[in-house]
Amino acid sequence: MKKLPLIMDCDPGLDDAIALLFALACPDEINILGITTVFGNGPASQTQANARRICELAGLTDLKVFGGCPRSFFMRNPTNDSTYMADIHGETGLGGCKLAVPTMPLGPQDSVRFIIDTLLNASEPVTLAPIGPLTNIACAFIMEPKIKTNVKEIVLMGGSMGLGNINPSAEYNFSCDPQAAYVVFTSGVPIVMMGLDVTRQIQTSEDWLQTLTKMGTPVAQAVVDMLSYFYRPNAILEPGVKGGVLHDPNVIGYLLKPELYKGRHVYVEIDVSPTIMAGRSTVDWYHKLGKEPNALVMNQVNAPGFFELLTERLSRYPNVRAQ
Amino acid sequence: MPKQIPLILDCDPGIDDFIAILMILAAPERFNLLGISVSGGNVPVKYTALNALKACELAGRRDVKVYAGCPGPMLRPLELQDEVHGETGLKGYDLPAPSMTLESKHGVDFLIDTILASSEKVTLATTGPVTNVAVAIVREPRILDNIEEIVTMGGSMALGNITPAAEYNFYADPDAAHILYTCGKKITTVSIDITHTAVTSLEWLDHIETLGHVGKVVSALIRPIHEWDVANFDTEGGAIHDPCVIGYLLDPTLFKGQDVHVEINTAFDVGRGRSIVDWWHKRSLPANTHYFNEINSKGFYELLTGLISRFQNLPKINEVRS
Numbered sequence: 138m139k140k141l142p143l144i145m146d147c148d149p150g151l152d153d154a155i156a157l158l159f160a161l162a163c164p165d166e167i168n169i170l171g172i173t174t175v176f177g178n179g180p181a182s183q184t185q186a187n188a189r190r191i192c193e194l195a196g197l198t199d200l201k202v203f204g205g206c207p208r209s210f211f212m213r214n215p216t217n218d219s220t221y222m223a224d225i226h227g228e229t230g231l232g233g234c235k236l237a238v239p240t241m242p243l244g245p246q247d248s249v250r251f252i253i254d255t256l257l258n259a260s261e262p263v264t265l266a267p268i269g270p271l272t273n274i275a276c277a278f279i280m281e282p283k284i285k286t287n288v289k290e291i292v293l294m295g296g297s298m299g300l301g302n303i304n305p306s307a308e309y310n311f312s313c314d315p316q317a318a319y320v321v322f323t324s325g326v327p328i329v330m331m332g333l334d335v336t337r338q339i340q341t342s343e344d345w346l347q348t349l350t351k352m353g354t355p356v357a358q359a360v361v362d363m364l365s366y367f368y369r370p371n372a373i374l375e376p377g378v379k380g381g382v383l384h385d386p387n388v389i390g391y392l393l394k395p396e397l398y399k400g401r402h403v404y405v406e407i408d409v410s411p412t413i414m415a416g417r418s419t420v421d422w423y424h425k426l427g428k429e430p431n432a433l434v435m436n437q438v439n440a441p442g443f444f445e446l447l448t449e450r451l452s453r454y455p456n457v458r459a460q
Numbered sequence: 461m462p463k464q465i466p467l468i469l470d471c472d473p474g475i476d477d478f479i480a481i482l483m484i485l486a487a488p489e490r491f492n493l494l495g496i497s498v499s500g501g502n503v504p505v506k507y508t509a510l511n512a513l514k515a516c517e518l519a520g521r522r523d524v525k526v527y528a529g530c531p532g533p534m535l536r537p538l539e540l541q542d543e544v545h546g547e548t549g550l551k552g553y554d555l556p557a558p559s560m561t562l563e564s565k566h567g568v569d570f571l572i573d574t575i576l577a578s579s580e581k582v583t584l585a586t587t588g589p590v591t592n593v594a595v596a597i598v599r600e601p602r603i604l605d606n607i608e609e610i611v612t613m614g615g616s617m618a619l620g621n622i623t624p625a626a627e628y629n630f631y632a633d634p635d636a637a638h639i640l641y642t643c644g645k646k647i648t649t650v651s652i653d654i655t656h657t658a659v660t661s662l663e664w665l666d667h668i669e670t671l672g673h674v675g676k677v678v679s680a681l682i683r684p685i686h687e688w689d690v691a692n693f694d695t696e697g698g699a700i701h702d703p704c705v706i707g708y709l710l711d712p713t714l715f716k717g718q719d720v721h722v723e724i725n726t727a728f729d730v731g732r733g734r735s736i737v738d739w740w741h742k743r744s745l746p747a748n749t750h751y752f753n754e755i756n757s758k759g760f761y762e763l764l765t766g767l768i769s770r771f772q773n774l775p776k777i778n779e780v781r782s
Contacts, residue, residue, distance in 0.1 A: 206599055210534065210639060249599055250569065276595050279534050280568055316635055319535055409535070409726070 140168040141264055141392060144252060146205075147385070148177025148269030149187040151226050151363050154234075155447075156268055156294075156385035157188065158356060161195045162450040162457050166393055170255055170263065171201040173248030177269035177313055179230040181207035184269070187230050189239035194359055198241040199459050205248030206272040209314035225373060232366030234359045252277040253284055262289035266392065267321075268385035270310050271295070275317035278324055290327040292392060294385045296405070296418030297333035298434065302375055304413060308333050311407060312416035319407040322418075328432040329391060330405065332418065335398065335435040336384040337375070339443055343368065348448060356454035383447075390443050391435070393450075397442045400435035404428040465583050465608075465709060466492045468574065470529070470567070472501025472588030473511035474545050475552065475681045476702040479764075480587050481515035482674065483706040485524070486767035490710060494574050494582065495525040497567030501588040501632055502541040503549035505531040508588070511549050513558035518674060520774050522560045529567020529592035533633035541628055544688050553680040571596040572603055581608035585709065586640075587702035589629050590614070594636035597643050604645050612640065613705045615651040615722065615735030617751070621693070623730065627652050630724055631733030638724040647749040649722065650704050651735070654715070658704065658757035659697030660686045668765060672772035707760045708752075714759045717752035721745040 145160060147153040160167055172192070174185040185204040192200045227233060244251060252273060256263055265288055267274055278285060295310035295318065303309045311318040322328065341364050349357040367374060367381035375382045391398050404426055408417040420434050469484060471477040484491050496516075498508040509528040516524040532538035545551055563570070571592060575582050584607055586593055593610075596603060614629035614637060622628040630637040641647060660682055669679035686698035693699075708715050721743060725734040737751060 208598060208601055210594075210598055210635065212642065247599060253566075272598065275534075276599055279530055279532075279591065279595055280566055282531060316535060323535070409728075411726070 141166060142168045142170055142259065142261060143264050143266055143392070144170050144173060144255060146173045146175060146248065146265060146267040146269065146273055147188060148175050148179065148184040149191060150178030150184065150230050150269070151232050151366065151381070152383050152385040153178065153268050154187065154191050154231055154363060155360060155383060156389050157191045158195060158360065159386050159389040159447055159450055161192070161197055162453045163393060164458055169200060171203060171244070171251055173203045173205050173251055173273055175205040175248065175269045175273045176207050177310065178226045181205060183230050185243055186239055189241050189243065190231070190236040193239050193241055194236060194356060195457060196455060197457070197459055201244050203244040203246065203248040203251045206276060209270060209272055210316035227366050232363040234362035236359070248273040249276045249280065253281045256284035256287040257281065259287050262287050264289045264392070265291045266293070266388050267291065268294040268388055270313035271317040271321045272314045275320035278320055285324055285326050288326045290329060291321065292329040292331070292388050294331045294336060294388050296330055298418070298420035298422060298436070299334055301417065302333055306414050307416035308418070311418055315407055315409045315416035318416065319409050322405055322407050322431055330432045330434045331387045331391065332434060335438050336387050337378060337382055338438050338440050339383045339387060340378050341367065341381040341383060345444060349451065352452055354454050357451055360451065386447060387438065390446060394446055397439045398435045399437040400433050402430040402433050404430050405432045405434060462490065464490060464492050466494055466578060466580055467583050467585060468494050468497065468571065470497045470499070470571070470584065470586045470588065470590070470592050471512065471702065472499055472508045473515060474502035474508065474541070474549050474588070475685055476700045477587045478511055478515045478550060478681065479678055479700060480702040480706050481512060482519055482678065483703055483764065483767050485516065485519035485521045486770045487710060493524060494578070495527060495570055497527045497529045497570055497592050499529045499567065499588055499591045500531040500538045501629070502545045503547070504538070504540070505529070507549045509562055510558065513560045513562070514550070514555045517558045517560055518555065518677060519771065525563050527563045527565055527567040527570040530595060533589060533591055534594060534635045536633070539632060544685065550681060552684045553677050555677070567592045568595045568599070572600045575603040575606050576600065578606055581606055583608045583709065584610045585705050586610070586612040587705055589633035590636045590640050591633045594639035597639055604643055607645060609648060610640070610645060611648040611650060611705050611708060613650045613702050615649055615737070617651065617653055617735065617737035617739055620734065621652055623732070625731050626733035627735070630735055634724050634726045634733040637733070638726050641722055641724055641748055646747065648708070649749045649751045650708060651751065652699065652701060654752050654755040655699045655701040655704050656693065656695055658755045658760050659689065659695045659699050661697050664761060668768050671769045672774070674771035674774065675768050678768055703764060704755065704760065707763055711759070711763055714756040714763070715752045716754035717750055719747035720749060720751045721747055722749045722751065
């Protein structure tokens with residue numbers, strides 16, 4: 138299999154952390170050009186530190202990590218309420234997983250500049266995997282629109298065709314920066330959207346956590362520590378689920394094994410009105426609007442197949458080689 | 461002698477931006493121009509960049525650094541003003557191609573790096589859609605701590621000029637304007653409420669035409685604006701919006717206004733880009749701008765005339781190059 142050149146754009150965050158570990162375990166399939174971070178599940182200073190913590194946990198300290206935008210376009214950042222962040226992702230953004238202050242360096246330029254330079258200089262089209270607010274990517278597209286032609290596709294976690302999670306309308310990542318999501322969905326770049334409709338089908342179970350515990354590796358234990366946060370007494374969970382939802386790892390699952398997913402090519406419009414609808418992704422599932430599709434929206438995943446793949450990849454640690 | 465102002469101009473020349481650049485370069489004892497960033501606006505960015513270079517070269521200032529920035533607005537397609545400014549942005553006088561070249565750095569990177577690195581607080585003047593500034597604020601909000609003042613040309617509390625609701629710069633990129641007016645710094649607003657009251661007269665255009673080569677160029681550039689405004693608005697001459705920003709920086713006593721709250725309408729309808737100015741303080745929101753409603757037109761034109769006349773001793777551009 139030819140290696141996929143990839144930029145991971147993330148805001149770790151529990152499920153981001155697991156998505157990173159998932160991706161880093163696949164050096165034969167994925168060539169990670171860089172990990173760009175953005176505010177989201179925590180402030181930007183925390184998400185970049187967590188991304189480096191995860192690289193160090195994986196033993197892959199040669200990876201390039203970049204700090205990114207610390208705010209949204211319109212400063213509609215729900216994480217301004219610090220209790221929300223702490224409740225879902227824990228104070229450090231990594232639940233109950235305690236990892237030392239990272240020592241590997243942060244890239245000299247910011248995420249936006251890295252994305253622009255990488256795409257301008259890429260010898261083949263690059264895939265973008267954003268799993269946080271889309272602020273970095275939107276800034277890059279605004280500054281240098283010609284980079285869009287060098288993006289193969291954007292496989293992102295965000296949006297919902299049904300209910301939201303941060304409020305009834307909107308999913309968290311899009312709600313954090315509706316204007317940035319609007320820029321991405323009107324960019325003309327092919328998009329694969331992993332919205333809540335599909336990501337909520339990937340829920341952790343205590344059985345699976347026991348499987349990981351039995352692996353007995355530092356990485357597996359770290360994942361257990363992260364996810365145990367959802368099983369503590371009085372845990373605040375995603376509405377309507379029992380354990381943790383692995384939203385972001387779906388992006389990596391799709392890149393490795395697209396046949397696990399089903400969806401439709403449809404038109405998606407992001408709401409940028411200054412109302413409760415802000416950040417809603419209106420998905421024209423039944424093609425009522427007569428508009429050109431701009432995204433492949435997934436609504437089904439083979440959950441056992443997904444967990445089999447994720448478990449197998451996580452079991453490769455600590456014998457994952459550098460890229 | 462007032463202190464020299466460390467200044468960045470973010471603009472989209474365009475005829476009136478072009479004259480704003482000349483004003484800055486005519487007063488080197490007052491401005492330390494750190495650089496000019498341009499965006500798409502009145503005309504596409506390839507022309508706004510070219511025109512900024514032409515202005516520097518006309519003023520004999522090939523040392524000025526010019527940076528090309530964002531080609532279009534944040535969320536919306538670029539809508540030009542080329543009916544007024546001409547396809548290349550400088551309808552009215554065909555200046556030679558500049559020998560200066562653009563800096564390689566992007567305009568947004570220039571704004572961030574220069575403001576962060578400056579040893580004294582920087583004044584930022586904007587005379588186009590504020591896309592570059594807004595993207596810089598989103599990427600690096602700490603720049604706001606090292607900005608002395610942001611003076612922006614845009615908005616209207618009365619009628620707009622590009623639509624009944626909106627003035628062109630805010631209409632072109634309302635989302636960027638919204639970011640500017642919610643950034644936490646108090647903005648100084650030079651709107652068309654005042655620029656439409658400080659208009660050109662044919663006598664003045666005839667006079668500056670006699671003020672050397674630069675005067676001749678400026679006069680020729682402004683004449684189409686004079687004609688356009690007389691034909692399209694209830695004014696007796698042409699409004700030269702952007703130079704008013706530089707006029708304010710040189711002599712604030714020419715301007716009167718008050719602190720008010722302004723909200724930029726980011727809708728995708730007829731209200732797009734309107735600046736909602738709470739002139740009567742009806743909304744109980746904290747003021748986010750100092751908004752002018754009066755300009756001493758006579759004083760402004762005296763100032764502008766004096767600046768243009770300073771170029772009289774400058775050799776003609778073709779001679780400079782030889």
